[in-house]
Amino acid sequence: MTEQDRIVALETIFRNAFRRNDVVLTREMTAWDIPGWDSLMNMQIMLDVEKVFRFRFTVPEVANVRSVGDLIDIIGAKSKPHAPAKTQTS
Amino acid sequence: MTFHSPLFWIYLPLVAIVYYRLRAQRRDKRWLVILFASLFLLLAEPLGGLCVIAMGGFTFWVANRIFKEESHFYRKLWLSAGIGSCLSLLVLVRLGFGDAAYGSSFYIFQMVGYLIDVYQGMIPPEQNLFVYLTSVSSFFYISAGPILRAAEFIPQLRRPQFLTLIVAREAIFRICWGLAKKNIGDMLGLTVNEYFDSDLTRGPLRAWTAVLALSAQYYADFSGYSDIAIGLGQFFGLRLPENFRTPFLAKSVADHWRRWHISLSEWFRVYVFTPLCLARLTVPFWFDINLTSRVQIGLSVVVTMILAGLWHGFTWNNLIWGGYNAALIVAGAVLGTWAWVRSTRTKFLKIFVTFYLMMLGRVLTRTPSWKAFWAVFNDMHWAQGMSFYSSARISQLTLAILGITVPHLVDHFLLSQSPFFLHQRLLTLAIVLLILFNVIFVIPGQPFLYERF
Numbered sequence: 001m002t003e004q005d006r007i008v009a010l011e012t013i014f015r016n017a018f019r020r021n022d023v024v025l026t027r028e029m030t031a032w033d034i035p036g037w038d039s040l041m042n043m044q045i046m047l048d049v050e051k052v053f054r055f056r057f058t059v060p061e062v063a064n065v066r067s068v069g070d071l072i073d074i075i076g077a078k079s080k081p082h083a084p085a086k087t088q089t090s
Numbered sequence: 091m092t093f094h095s096p097l098f099w100i101y102l103p104l105v106a107i108v109y110y111r112l113r114a115q116r117r118d119k120r121w122l123v124i125l126f127a128s129l130f131l132l133l134a135e136p137l138g139g140l141c142v143i144a145m146g147g148f149t150f151w152v153a154n155r156i157f158k159e160e161s162h163f164y165r166k167l168w169l170s171a172g173i174g175s176c177l178s179l180l181v182l183v184r185l186g187f188g189d190a191a192y193g194s195s196f197y198i199f200q201m202v203g204y205l206i207d208v209y210q211g212m213i214p215p216e217q218n219l220f221v222y223l224t225s226v227s228s229f230f231y232i233s234a235g236p237i238l239r240a241a242e243f244i245p246q247l248r249r250p251q252f253l254t255l256i257v258a259r260e261a262i263f264r265i266c267w268g269l270a271k272k273n274i275g276d277m278l279g280l281t282v283n284e285y286f287d288s289d290l291t292r293g294p295l296r297a298w299t300a301v302l303a304l305s306a307q308y309y310a311d312f313s314g315y316s317d318i319a320i321g322l323g324q325f326f327g328l329r330l331p332e333n334f335r336t337p338f339l340a341k342s343v344a345d346h347w348r349r350w351h352i353s354l355s356e357w358f359r360v361y362v363f364t365p366l367c368l369a370r371l372t373v374p375f376w377f378d379i380n381l382t383s384r385v386q387i388g389l390s391v392v393v394t395m396i397l398a399g400l401w402h403g404f405t406w407n408n409l410i411w412g413g414y415n416a417a418l419i420v421a422g423a424v425l426g427t428w429a430w431v432r433s434t435r436t437k438f439l440k441i442f443v444t445f446y447l448m449m450l451g452r453v454l455t456r457t458p459s460w461k462a463f464w465a466v467f468n469d470m471h472w473a474q475g476m477s478f479y480s481s482a483r484i485s486q487l488t489l490a491i492l493g494i495t496v497p498h499l500v501d502h503f504l505l506s507q508s509p510f511f512l513h514q515r516l517l518t519l520a521i522v523l524l525i526l527f528n529v530i531f532v533i534p535g536q537p538f539l540y541e542r543f
Binding site: 019032034038039040041043044046048049051056057058059060062063064 | 157210211212344345348358359363364365367368383384386387390391421425426432
């Protein structure tokens, strides 16, 4: 799974979570760049990533995510080759 | 003896002189000055001081055991023993056993956070007991925060920043401004106490004056302490995190908690909320509880906020306060999915509604019972009983509104690094004016409100 695939899958997760179709992700994006990305939304995204990519986050991993790039790297390191299993669309 | 005591301000320059007389050596040991200064102040509260040292020593030892232990089971066991001991002490203090309350919530939370960080492998345990004790007992934040994380603070103790004239001036301004806020809070406290300590129904004007003054008092007092702590940290070459970011401008209750007592909110987010959200709700040998992510997050918010409420004290009002905040956060998350709520056009409405809701929450913590809360609520919203619209009442209301707006305005400019704070002569003038203000308006012997936690 390439990084571009991961970004595309993540964009679907973000769009569903924020209920906005105009979310375009870059590696450098942080919570300050998307209005409404608070701790609740952050956990919503993490739990959706767990479901889609079929792995479990640890607490330090979630605590250390500072940007979309960090999230992409964790997904790359932890997800299985056949993931994502499903990407829901709204 | 803390910031509200005149003796502290005589003691502080002596500590600073010793601190800066020590030449920088190959391995900087100036943290020892902070440790001895802190221990000396702790002597004023013998039992409280003993608890800090005993718990500090114990958690230091436990953290090293966790790190060295290879068995996952025993690592968990040591972690449970460490956290269990810390929380037992906190519970005993909350239940009123012994006079060990001095800053207990703050250093205990710091120690619990440290143990969890070591357990999760985020940091290695500190090898020097005295450095660790300095980090949990430093006199400038022990009694009311901010709650520091070991990974960010301990390295600073070993390599404090060099003090320049510009930084020293900023630090003095911050300390004077914190003291001024404390005095503003104490003055508003007179209006608050006059209203809340009386059983009489006094009409909407006095109710609104007292409730607005209460919000202003809480902010001025809590953030004033943090300002002094941050200023003292700067003075000793240590960078403490900001603890308040104009919370009355929050656009939702969740946003409010990202701006109010940030280090405590962050502690609950990292050590309670996140693990609860990621927890697998499994009952062994029976069944797995498969909750949807939204329900699990909602439940995590409720548990986190109720624990945050009980942190303030084991009372029904604090329990209800926790549930009230949780309900508002969850409701805010649900409403936040609506486009018109997210729209920037509703910004001022959101700020106003959030301020109003949080103001009611503060009334809940200030009143002794549910019944008393309803009496204040009725007083605010339905005109009844006495109501004197005298010039004195209008002045009190004006002062309450100024107490809310002026500190927020100054803090906004302070945090946004306004050019004013870079202009050295203006800053010096501001320091002189603040010192005058503090000398004229000081109300002696008033402790900081958060110190009782």
